[in-house]
Amino acid sequence: xxxxxxxxxxxxxxxxxxxxxxxxxxxxxxxxxxxxxxxxxxxxxxxxxxxxxxxxxxxxxxxxxxxxxxxxxxxxxxxxxxxxxxxxxxxxxxxxxxxxxxxxxxxxxxxxxxxxxxxxxxxxxxxxxxxxxxxxxxxxxxxxxxxxxxxxxxxxxxxxxxxxxxxxxxxxxxxxxxxxxxxxxx
Amino acid sequence: xxxxxxxxxxxxxxxxxxxxxxxxxxxxxxxxxxxxxxxxxxxxxxxxxxxxxxxxxxxxxxxxxxxxxxxxxxxxxxxxxxxxxxxxxxxxxxxxxxxxxxxxxxxxxxxxxxxxxxxxxxxxxxxxxxxxxxxxxxxxxxxxxxxxxxxxxxxxxxxxxxxxxxxxx
Numbered sequence: 001x002x003x004x005x006x007x008x009x010x011x012x013x014x015x016x017x018x019x020x021x022x023x024x025x026x027x028x029x030x031x032x033x034x035x036x037x038x039x040x041x042x043x044x045x046x047x048x049x050x051x052x053x054x055x056x057x058x059x060x061x062x063x064x065x066x067x068x069x070x071x072x073x074x075x076x077x078x079x080x081x082x083x084x085x086x087x088x089x090x091x092x093x094x095x096x097x098x099x100x101x102x103x104x105x106x107x108x109x110x111x112x113x114x115x116x117x118x119x120x121x122x123x124x125x126x127x128x129x130x131x132x133x134x135x136x137x138x139x140x141x142x143x144x145x146x147x148x149x150x151x152x153x154x155x156x157x158x159x160x161x162x163x164x165x166x167x168x169x170x171x172x173x174x175x176x177x178x179x180x181x182x183x184x185x186x
Numbered sequence: 187x188x189x190x191x192x193x194x195x196x197x198x199x200x201x202x203x204x205x206x207x208x209x210x211x212x213x214x215x216x217x218x219x220x221x222x223x224x225x226x227x228x229x230x231x232x233x234x235x236x237x238x239x240x241x242x243x244x245x246x247x248x249x250x251x252x253x254x255x256x257x258x259x260x261x262x263x264x265x266x267x268x269x270x271x272x273x274x275x276x277x278x279x280x281x282x283x284x285x286x287x288x289x290x291x292x293x294x295x296x297x298x299x300x301x302x303x304x305x306x307x308x309x310x311x312x313x314x315x316x317x318x319x320x321x322x323x324x325x326x327x328x329x330x331x332x333x334x335x336x337x338x339x340x341x342x343x344x345x346x347x348x349x350x351x352x353x354x355x
Binding site: 058059060061062063065066067070071072146147148178180181182 | 217218219241244245248294295296297298316319320322323327328334
């Protein structure tokens with residue numbers, strides 16, 4: 001029996017249940033707004049958004065694997081392509097491109113031209129340090145951690161801060177080998 | 187009322203045809219060797235206490251996986267016995283059969299291991315295990331009340347699972 005071929009992001013996006021894009025955007029906006037009220041510090045909000053994203057990512061990876069039929073990626077390059085082409089398409093309905101590889105192939109940028117989270121958003125002067133989409137970096141980090149890749153994900157460019165695109169830098173720190181989880185004396 | 191609705195899990199894979207036999211039991215482990223779920227349908231004999239039993243099963247799979255990778259005549263990417271491999275590295279087995287039972291095994295890149303023990307005459311269950319993984323996603327991973335890494339106590343998942351396993355076995 002041949003394994004089922006990996007499905008394209010478009011095919012999965014078409015087959016899953018979706019929510020209204022505006023509702024999604026506004027709900028996310030409301031969450032960020034509430035966090036700003038609750039935590040007051042912009043830095044704390046960035047951190048909280050990242051943590052929320054991480055918590056989403058560690059669950060989302062299973063849905064991703066189950067629906068996309070993607071098997072193990074050969075290297076980190078393929079992983080980044082799959083995130084950009086299948087992952088972003090499947091969950092956000094947009095595709096991203098992968099650029100700016102470093103020489104070792106452990107660090108790259110995922111560039112989003114279109115970002116559904118930021119429609120209707122303007123950062124006021126008091127929130128200039130806010131990474132509004134920080135939840136996305138958390139999701140990527142959480143999901144990759146579940147497939148044994150420790151990564152560091154940071155925003156390089158952010159249109160809300162006047163840049164021309166959204167650029168997410170993903171840096172592979174290390175791959176964690178699988179170990180026998182029990183100790184002998186247990 | 188379907189609470190954790192979301193997307194439909196469909197289509198249900200073709201049911202392997204075998205006549206009148208039973209699934210014995212099923213295990214779900216995570217990467218850390220925690221037994222997330224143990225279901226038992228037809229298991230007349232227990233020789234160990236549950237903890238030992240789960241540990242033995244996990245250990246069996248772990249060792250068998252590294253053995254099968256070591257014996258692989260095709261791939262050169264093997265490493266030494268006992269040396270930890272990256273997940274998904276090397277080859278992996280998907281079932282073995284004895285004269286009294288068949289064990290089917292699936293591991294996802296995220297470290298979830300699903301093990302189904304059935305009658306030895308059961309056919310290929312790989313698609314069925316994939317379907318069970320989809321059930322896990324819908325009812326467990328998407329369940330906000332479930333904390334990842336803890337044992338699964340989810341009524342809907344157990345019901346859906348029982349129903350499906352009954353249909354394949």
